[in-house]
Amino acid sequence: MGPRVNSAALAERLESVIGPRATIARGVLDQHGQSESYYRALPPDIVVYPETTQEVVEIVKLCAGANMPIVPFGAGTSLEGNASAVAGGVCIDFARMNKVLTVHDSDMNVVVQPGITRKQLNAELRGTGLFFPIDPGANASIGGMTSTRASGTMAVRYGTMKDNVMALEVVLADGRVIRTARRARKSAAGYDLTRLFVGAEGTLGVITEVALKLHPLPQAISAAVCSFDTLHNAVDTAISIIQAAIPVARVELLDDVMMRGINAYAKLGYREAPTLFFEFHGSESAVAEQAELAETIAAEHGGRGFAWAKAPEDRSRLWHARDNTLYAGLGLRPGARAVITDVCVPISRLAECLTETRRDADEHGFTAPIVGHVGDGNFHMLILVDPARLEEIDGAKALQARMVARAIAMDGTCTGEHGIGLGKIDYLTDELGDAVDVMRSIKTALDPHGLMNPGKIFAGAQK
Template identity: 60%
Template sequence: MAVVAPAKPVAIAVDDGFLAALAAILSDRMSTAQAVRDQHGRDESYHEVEAPDVVVFPETTEEVAAIVKLCAANDVPLIPFGTGTSLEGGVAATRGGVCIDMSRMNAILRVSTDDLDVTVQAGVTRKQLNEHLKTTGLFFPIDPGADASLGGMAATRASGTNAVRYGTMRENVLALTVVMPDGRIVKTARRARKSSAGYDLTRIFVGSEGTLCVITEVTLRLYGVPEAISAAVCPFDSLEGAVRTVIQTIQMGVPIARVELLDELSVKAVNAYSKLDHPVQPTLFFEFHGTEAGVVEQAEMVQAIASEHGGGDFKFATLAEDRNALWQARHNAYYASLRLRPGSKGWPTDVCVPISRLADAILETQEDLKTSTLIAPMVGHVGDGNFHLVLLVDPDNPADLVEAQRINDRLVERALAMGGTCTGEHGIGLGKRDFLIAEHGEAISVMRQIKQALDPQGIMNPGKVLRP
């Protein structure tokens, strides 16, 4: 399933007249400086920088609509940009055009503690929201690691470490305000927790990666802060034992909030980067939420399961600062991995499989890595069958890139054969477009019809998700 690079599309020229029209909308909130353009033409992946012609910084939905109308009238591509933390080249400006940076749209518009929901502008980040909610007794649980924008998280259908208990963005976005490719402003739903009125536009736009609309406002579910929270770390004699522990824990219905897997390489990297001293063994990080008694009961049940599969002693963290340090170390695993091969770039990839096939998928992938020339630490949100590799490559070494592609192809082919998906949370962007075809078959034609109907000019984040 090797990916063949298409001919590079011709960039669209953005002339002085177009820039003057943009300036009339935004005043001085735009930039054509090369450094700013380069910053907005890349994410955290291995994909090369493809810079837009101009970056704009709107502050309202109406300004976004005016920008989109101008782009539509001139056939100029546009690319929404959150914080640039995506991992599949989703913000690369493959045809130049206008990058719409949402960072100034960072107002929290409404919080309803009675209804457990909140409406925010798309540029609000998850940490900003949770800081704002501190005095309410509520929190927003979706945690992809990076302090991503909530609009970007909706656009990529993000999830992360808490998904095993709280779900993904798909389950937690109640409504959106979006600007369509012709500049219309659309609200996809009301605040009711359920509705059977019409097509579910919210679900169509969640995960659309900027190819169907620009998300400007997001209404989200909130949750009560648990009475008690406890985190724990447990090393294992074998990777299989750690994975079997997760499978049995999920199948027994233990309501854990988080369970993260790190292989030996990842533990070694995290120890060095975050100055920790975990045993360099396959390791599970757990977090338990509930009442004081419930948290103790959950931990005891998981300890008993782990002991049957070669698990060692649990090291607990109950103080907030200790838990935060533990999870920050886990979130830094990507940057820690890069230190294993100084000067390398990360080729991050992920798949997700049914929980019953998780052990097979991980162990077969580890066998592939034993014969590979690349260093490739593994981490996983294994409570929902999702795991990641960081393939460390020298981007100037063609052999590295060929080997990374080989490992990635085998990983995805294996996941699809097991009834899984080519990406659990990274999205498609540029990097996994051909795997999407293998996964969905004829459904791709329906996706193309939706794209053509909503964006007939093809100006919305062109080249992403579906090949032109």
């Protein structure tokens, strides 16, 4: 591979393929270097907006010939710098590849382009009786959710992206286009390439189509809120509900700090104590039965005031508050940025991990609200820091390191759903050891020149 071609010269070549949908305008580049994370902006050299798989193929081939890195970009909502252009290069923005290609309602699946967001997809599915349940909170793109193996609030019932992606179309680093599977519900045909690309963060290829499982819209939905005196009691309630085989659709934990934040942000009046948000899906009778059992279990663990939200507008208000915990958390310290991190542990260790992490943050003087998908052992912490004070950022990173070490020691993971990106590279080997070398071998085999989203998952991934 020769030296990198000048970005202006490559931009001219790209314009010959996609016309004015290739740009080097500074404002556009800066926009694509930012994300929801606290990491400094790392803009690309060029941004392109393809409309077809064939255009992506031509872009990838031009980048390969110019030794130019390739960074796929969805909605820009990642939290670990997953789409930052560490080595510059060409950002492929999928905003124009945002269509539903085929709805197979009888098979309960759909084929989409990667730029469509989850809310757009569900809007397109209205009238089919089906929906796509993966809800990471942000209105993320399906391609980004696939690439980071996202999950979110309904994972306890419907699984994560790895459970709901059936097949992919991927453009490899040499321009080849592959399909990783067919739409059959199961297959034993060779290596599971679909799962290889789900969670690869664009480091192995560029996803251009996604086949997704869909689920029937529930006949009835009911939500509830219940507060507790301690984090331990709240987590024990969630675990008991799961172990009782109650098919709860969502069970979310917000600690007292986060409840203070959402009360102020969403103008709510909930008790500022550890709180569980529940949602139940099913038939009218099933939802009533599930809710009654959950309320009984909560009472056994000291739950207070099991408050129902049955009307759609009440549920919408409740989950809107939950989905905006980032902004609610930031409101607790105006002008601050959030060092956002997550871990996931076996649910039997969740209460211990959560309470120790809460104590650690408090002892070190951080305002650090916690929110968790406690049904599957996953929780997030927003560590609020003054971006101008390096000692605070260093302290937040140290707090994050202790949180991750605690989770790994409990046989958990350093990232439940944010991916590795820039922020968790140092922890991957701690968690998986020699398995990381196997990942590197796969990376080298599929991307020998290290052009696919370099600097993510592995340090020094670009040659």
